[in-house]
Amino acid sequence: MKYVSTRNNEVHTTAAGAIAQGISSEGGLFVPSDLPKLTNEDFLALSEMNYCDRAKKVLTPFLNDFTAEEIDHCVKGAYVGTFEDEQPAKLVSVEDKLNVLELWHGPTCAFKDLALQLLPFLLTTSAKKVSGGKKIVILVATSGDTGKAALEGFCDVEGTEIIVFYPCDGVSPMQKLQMDTQKGKNVHVYAIKGNFDDAQTGVKKLFTDPKMLDKLDENGYQFSSANSINWGRLAPQIVYYVSAYCDLLAKGEKIPEGGFNIVVPTGNFGNILAAYYAKMMGVPVNKLICASNSNCVLTDFIKTGNYDRNRPFFTTISPSMDILISSNLERMLYALSDGNDQLVASLQKDLAEKGAFTLNEEMKNRLDNLFYGGYCSDADTQKTIEKFYKENGYLCDTHTAVALNVYEQYVKDTGDDRVTVVASTASPYKFAHSVLPAVSKETSTGEFETVRLLSSITGTKIPAPIVALESAEVRFDNLCAKEEMQTAVFSSLGIQ
Numbered sequence: 001m002k003y004v005s006t007r008n009n010e011v012h013t014t015a016a017g018a019i020a021q022g023i024s025s026e027g028g029l030f031v032p033s034d035l036p037k038l039t040n041e042d043f044l045a046l047s048e049m050n051y052c053d054r055a056k057k058v059l060t061p062f063l064n065d066f067t068a069e070e071i072d073h074c075v076k077g078a079y080v081g082t083f084e085d086e087q088p089a090k091l092v093s094v095e096d097k098l099n100v101l102e103l104w105h106g107p108t109c110a111f112k113d114l115a116l117q118l119l120p121f122l123l124t125t126s127a128k129k130v131s132g133g134k135k136i137v138i139l140v141a142t143s144g145d146t147g148k149a150a151l152e153g154f155c156d157v158e159g160t161e162i163i164v165f166y167p168c169d170g171v172s173p174m175q176k177l178q179m180d181t182q183k184g185k186n187v188h189v190y191a192i193k194g195n196f197d198d199a200q201t202g203v204k205k206l207f208t209d210p211k212m213l214d215k216l217d218e219n220g221y222q223f224s225s226a227n228s229i230n231w232g233r234l235a236p237q238i239v240y241y242v243s244a245y246c247d248l249l250a251k252g253e254k255i256p257e258g259g260f261n262i263v264v265p266t267g268n269f270g271n272i273l274a275a276y277y278a279k280m281m282g283v284p285v286n287k288l289i290c291a292s293n294s295n296c297v298l299t300d301f302i303k304t305g306n307y308d309r310n311r312p313f314f315t316t317i318s319p320s321m322d323i324l325i326s327s328n329l330e331r332m333l334y335a336l337s338d339g340n341d342q343l344v345a346s347l348q349k350d351l352a353e354k355g356a357f358t359l360n361e362e363m364k365n366r367l368d369n370l371f372y373g374g375y376c377s378d379a380d381t382q383k384t385i386e387k388f389y390k391e392n393g394y395l396c397d398t399h400t401a402v403a404l405n406v407y408e409q410y411v412k413d414t415g416d417d418r419v420t421v422v423a424s425t426a427s428p429y430k431f432a433h434s435v436l437p438a439v440s441k442e443t444s445t446g447e448f449e450t451v452r453l454l455s456s457i458t459g460t461k462i463p464a465p466i467v468a469l470e471s472a473e474v475r476f477d478n479l480c481a482k483e484e485m486q487t488a489v490f491s492s493l494g495i496q
Ligand SMILES: *Cc1c(COP(=O)(O)O)cnc(C)c1O
Pocket: 110, 111, 112, 145, 146, 228, 265, 266, 267, 268, 269, 270, 271, 272, 320, 321, 399, 425, 426
């Protein structure tokens, strides 16, 4: 196996090369040239294993230039002692045939911990192999959860500096506090005047600006990315879909002909793309159900084959999905076109120049077979939180509620109510100010008062990292214009 760029098949590298570089120099994303396959015997064996052993088995073929010892070191470092319990991805039954895959029992209470606890190990191991001792600078654009999870993952990791940009009005108060209080000698945090797409576009520009890259090089630094454009972010996400299937097998769930459905609350298309790769590796998945909030660019894309970001941007109560440019869609386009790099490059060019592109008929048909898309307003998100809490005794966050709502739309629309796994991406306590009003008429002013009310009303436990936040010291309060991102990078690294 090798890794090729989605925009130029001639550009290829190893796993370590793809992970250390983050993005290909012409702007394409690295994808594996072929996908390893898991057999029924593999799945049966995996269903007897713990999460670490499942992760090692799934990741080994992808990490083609890592030794078994290195993989063992990376996986154990990421998942032993860092999550609430031994099983970082918990499958919880909510209703007959409806399961929720809780991915938020890590240090920052969102699913991104599953990938971002592992990425620093993958990255430092990769850098040793390919980067000749240069210091790695992690640049992150975040809609909230990535930033904190990356800060936590990279905090005081030797040989790295991490710089995070978040949109000043686009993150929840809890997310902001989580980032502004981050500890560590190598961490830098900036709020950007703009939305997430501004932050992401700015970071992408820095990554590919030749002058910037030269200057870093002169000073012994190299950029890499902790955003889901980095293959090292995606690979760990494949593991938990394989693991969810193993858990279904282990509990004796009957998987119908054609497989089970997976529902994913989607923003940058990273999480659902990992589910697609799991399907291609042999996990029996029927439909991939892509759930969006009012920023429903993906719903429209899946329905029409026409991607168009020229539309109003909404700030919603599921802020981690407030995205109009889903950067991982590029990898999906590559797959849908059978690896047609020229076509992908031209669609991405249309997106950059016109903000839109249209699939050809063959790609559209393939998309139809794989995906179902739907979206949900803020009001319906809250109604869904209320419904699942009252009827099933299950409390979920706003992002998970979007997925549950779109799942219900799907069942109504198609009559297909087969076994389903819904990815639950955040703790309800991370978005308590939006969750509380859905389950109670009681109101509160402060963020932590809200958290305590939510706990006393629902009888659920406040996650330890959120408890600790209340007394944490605020270390960062930098606000910068999007034109000032380059200056921010230089000043963070002490470069004149
Ligand atoms: C990041 C995030 C999402 C969106 O995931 P993508 O991989 O960007 O599609 C959904 N929910 C939560 C809570 C998130 O943090």
